[in-house]
Amino acid sequence: MAEKGYGDLKPLSVYLEHGVVPRAEQTDNHNSLGADLDGYLRVLPGDVVFNKLRTWQGGLGVSRDEGIVSPAYFVCRAAARAEPRFLHHLLRSAPYLAELTRRSKWMPPSQFDISWDALRTLPLLLPPHDLQRRIADFLDDQVALLDRAIHHRHTQADLLAERRSSSLEAIFGTSQDSVLPLRRVVVKWIDYRGATPTKTSSGVPLVTAKNIRGGNVTFEASQEFIAIEDYGPWMRRGLPIRGDVLLTTEAPLGEVAQIDDTDIALAQRVILLRADQAFIHARWLYWYLRSPQGQSELWQRATGTTAQGIKAERLRELPIPIPSREEQLRLMRDAERAESAWQESVPLLNRSAALMGERRQALITAAVTGQFDVTTARSVA
Secondary structure (H helix, E strand, O other): OOOOOOOOOOEEEEEOOOEEEEHHHOOOOOOOOOOOHHHOEEEOOOOEEEEOOOHHHOOEEEOOOOEEEOOOEEEEOOOOOOOHHHHHHHOOOHHHHHHHHHHOEEEOOOEEEOOHHHHHOOOOOOOOHHHHHHHHHHHHHHHHHHHHHHHHHHHHHHHHHHHHHHHHHHHHOOOOOOEEEHHHOEEEEEEOOOOOOOEEOOOEEEEOHHHEEOOEEOOOOOOEEEOHHHHHHHOOOOOOOOOOEEEEEEOOEEEEEEOOOOOOEEOOOEEEEEEOOOOOOHHHHHHHHHOHHHHHHHHHOOEOOOOOEOOHHHHHOOEEEOOOHHHHHHHHHHHHHHHHHHHHHHHHHHHHHHHHHHHHHHHHHHHHOOOOOOOOOOOOO
16 A cells, blocks of 8 residues: 555554554654655554565564554555454564565665565465454464563663662762872773774684673674784784773773783774772772763763764873772772672573563464464463
């Protein structure tokens, strides 16, 4: 369907988790509406809406509302022999998502675009209409239960993250007797900004800004190397030692880690800081830079539009509070406890949510493909 001229209707969006919902009900849609809403497509309750670039991921659904969507979407109206709510679940089942992916064209770097011809020729497995309705009733109920449980897990994880942030803010919010610029409390400053080493398929691991996440050095996202014979010349400004603090200066700004394994090379946008033990513990510098106060100080000094970063001269003047050695130790212990409580709980909550998501997908697939009789199935709750 391509009904236009209804710009006064409420805008709708298609979400992977929620299907078709009013844009006003979601706060994480950062795409701007077009200037001429009369060019948007009208959607009626029961219409099936497809996000062409996200259909392969489940970016589709049946609308409960009348409204309008971007002309970049497809709007389809179900024939009388098809129950729209059944189509919603059928097209989100594992076999159909796989087929939709196969029919889509890859659009670098990470999307697939599906054409109308590829979508309209998709064969649909349609049992008798009454059975479609019963399957849809069952899945509407059971999927809603699982969605609420998943949302609850995510809410718990968000609350724990807020508690961790509040704890760190309270820990580092204590007034300090002395504050010194960063340049005064470090004895080593290694910065390869503007330089790029020759990369190889093996050798010494190269730590880039992408490898510093959540307070650690991790190579899960990407792993690059420099040749062993290039290590000495490249690291001519100094070799890392255990306990040195790493700080990303751009893309992203403000990620912090502490070196444990010294068998690494440093890339640009990563600065090595070696604490002057006469003033501060290395761990104190690490924790302060990760704290809400330290992050605020970094971002206040950031520049740039596309990707914000911090210039070396501004970073050198970053104020670092210097409590007594005993107070540093006490506050570090408090920070470690707050971090430990968060790290122990959040992965469990996220894993629980992921398992329920897998259960939801398995339930949808089994129901729409007739692997069990929904009239005798037990609730997942």
